[in-house]
Amino acid sequence: MRVAAEQLQPKVHEWAQKRPVSTQANPLVGQDRALAAIKQTMRIGGRYAHGYVVTTPGLRIVDVLQELQARHQWVHFERFDWLYLANPDSANEPLCVNVPAGSARTALQGLMELFELQLSERETKLEELRTTYPNERFLTYIERIKDKSFADLPGNELAMVIVESAAQQDDFVLCDRVTETSLFGSIRLQSVGGTISSELHLIQPGALLKANGGVLAIDAEELLTQPGLWRKLKYVLRTSQFHWPQPGEANIAAYYQPEPVPIHLKVLLLGERSIYAQLRELDSDFDNLFPYLADFSAHYPLSQFAIEPYFNYLAYVEREAATLPLAPSAIPLVLKYASRLSDYQTELSLDTIALMQLLREAAALAEEQQLAQIEHDTILAVLQQRLQRDGYIAELSRRQILEGQVYIETSGSVIGQVNGLTVVTIGGTEFGEPARITATVHYGDGDIIDIDRKSELSGSIHTKGVMILSAYIANVFARSEEMSLSATIVFEQSYYEVDGDSASLAELCCLLSALAEAPIAQGLAITGAVDQFGRVQAIGAVNEKIEGHFALCKERGLNGQQGVIIPSANLSQLNLEPDVIAAVAEGNYHVYAIDDVAEALALLSGDNQEQLYARIEKRLDQLQHCEPQQPWYRRIW
The missing domain is CATH 3.30.230.10 (Ribosomal Protein S5; domain 2)
Structure with missing residues (x-):
């Protein structure tokens, strides 16, 4: 069958005519399957209800997480401020205490006011603290120090705020540069008079504690390339407790053991499908801890969806690219390029970065030509320039044929x-x-x-x-x-x-x-x-x-x-x-x-x-x- 010229490319002109007059930027167009999985994941609590998100090339995960936060809050979301308070019985074992979100500073101020009062004058202040901060750990701490002065506490520090929810409003916390310190935090050491030690102000929280009570998104590849971090994360998820490692190296270690932090969060691993397959095959715990799969698509299939929502996605790409607006004449070529990226006539690419690069390159050319919009000829020129840039090896190979060497x-x-x-x-x-x-x-x-x-x-x-x-x-x-x-x-x-x-x-x-x-x-x-x-x-x-x-x-x-x-x-x-x-x-x-x-x-x-x-x-x-x-x-x- 001889193929007609009309069959050699997608129906981009027909699609372009269906572009709505107004659009609303949306990075999650065509991701219904993944969104349904995320929604289900966010409805479930417990230690064995985390998810794996299959990411695709060009997906801007920060934008996706922001959009997910606006649409799907974790049902069991619960934020607290977390503090370490001086332990009246041990200088090296500070106590972990939580108070309602945004109240850590005022709670510490209340404790300092309590220490300034005589023992006989404290009952009213104690009752005020009990009523204002009814958290069990805080109430227990008050009982331990109600008859003590600040001088009775070891060291010269009362507290260290490790997580302050007033400064961390997002339900989703992203850890995309995964190290032991960035994920789990660390306890630093100091040398005073030749003595190695640690104190409250040297406790540094990681993303795990900052996300406590909410959702923690972790780059799976980064996590797995760091020896020991995967096993440590599994232990935290299974036990719902975070234990601090001993600070320092073996030859300079100092004993300092803060009380473990109770962990209550949702974890989403972000990575390629190949990593998901390897985890399922090689780790018997993975299916138990991460039963939910959110599969993001790299393509927008027109056999399943109408073309109109895709223009909302293009509006998102234009917004993020921050370039000149697209003229109507340029839309067919942009759609043709998006289809070429997907390898199918009836599918359009959702590779945000690739499309942003095209628009920014076209905008630079349009500005050079002093145009107010990105025109059809501008996009065409950019695509031809790319062929020219990438075509050197192909040209050399073709020259061998033309010269008779091949x-x-x-x-x-x-x-x-x-x-x-x-x-x-x-x-x-x-x-x-x-x-x-x-x-x-x-x-x-x-x-x-x-x-x-x-x-x-x-x-x-x-x-x-x-x-x-x-x-x-x-x-x-x-x-x-x-x-x-x-x-x-x-x-x-x-x-x-x-x-x-x-x-x-x-x-x-x-x-x-x-x-x-x-x-x-x-x-x-x-x-x-x-x-x-x-x-x-x-x-x-x-x-x-x-x-x-x-x-x-x-x-x-x-x-x-x-x-x-x-x-x-x-x-x-x-x-x-x-x-x-x-x-x-x-x-x-x-x-x-x-x-x-x-x-x-x-x-x-x-x-x-x-x-x-x-x-x-x-x-x-x-x-x-x-x-x-x-x-x-x-x-x-």
Whole structure:
């Protein structure tokens, strides 16, 4: 099937027309699945009800957490101010006390006023403190010091406020730079008169204590790369108690053991899906502690959602990018770019950072041109500049073909030779280019020899593809008797490992061409995987492959006979550059979509499958009933 130019990119102009007059910035568009999981997580309390959030590339987690805080407060949210107070019985074991949020300073002032009173005058103040701060720990502390003066307390400090909720209003606390100190805090040491010791003011809280009573979000990768922190966090979550480690190193340690802090919070681990899979597999405690999965999506599928909400997401991107406004003419190109990032025509990317980079780059160009808005031509110029910046390696590779150092034909017909489509990833650059595949046949027992495999230049998936096409050949031509022909097949001028099964269709067509002695059109390049029954299956990087072949043909001059053959299953991924679309619209270049090897053979050779297979059967039958020719040295004798 010849693909029309209109099918080579998403329906971006149709989408752009549905842009609402007014939009409301929203970073959580298209995240219904994740939001439902977060909502459920926030309704559950207890030690075994934490969650794992799968983050995606380009997701700005700070913005997401702010939006989640506005929508989903933890049902069991409860903030306190936490203090360490001097222990009247031990200088090295301060007592942990909590008071209502925002009242730590006034509570300390009340304690100091209590110490200034005579014992006989304290009852009224004591009753006032009991009524104002009814927390059990504070009441217990009052009972211990009600008949003591400040001088009776060890040291010269009364208290240290470790968490002051008045200064920490957010339900969500993010710990994205995870160290033992940033997560759990520390107790520092001091040297006074040659004596190493610690005091109340040297207690430094971490994110765990600052989030106590609320929600703590932790970067999972950062957490797991720090030895011992994961095990320590699990212990805190299981016991709901935070125990301070002994301060200092082994050779300078000083005994200082503050009372453990009761922990009551919700933990959300933030990380990639691979980390989640590893934790589930390697840690038997993980499923118990983190039963909830919030799976954020990298794409916005238009098959499930209307296009209009996506413009709210774009409004959020524009706000965060803080650039010139987008003109209506620029919207289709932005949507095209978002679709290209997602690899599907009916999906749009939610990669905030990538889209912000595009808008900021376009805004810089627009300001240089003294424009009031980001126009269509501005976005187009930015995308072309990116192709220019990233295209050096691809240009060098293409130059080798143009200069004849790498032999690739783009016109004429050749038996047993076909242009496959490959993707090269090198130096941080990915681009498509054609690769010449050749096949030869000779008298033998039906073996198909993959030269790349024999020379150890074939990856396991490519080897699997060759074995599948071998099975197809055997199924068609050797059901009742052995084939008398063997074949060799190879990627010519390939000096690196070849992997993937996307060339298996090209290799099969090349092999059948050699068997039938049918010429293949060199102006056409082909990609696709094939199964044992000849059905053509989808491949990856279809846009890069088409654009790589088109660029070569364009350099040599388009003649209207050139094009590519791709699987029909990849039609939903087409999102090509404007010059490719224009060439297809003008009939100078063609894109064909197929479902079966028979369609590929008809396009490449001009003959239908029955004609080709009849020629192969005839050739095999002739060889089957003739004696093999004796070697030349035996004929001499």
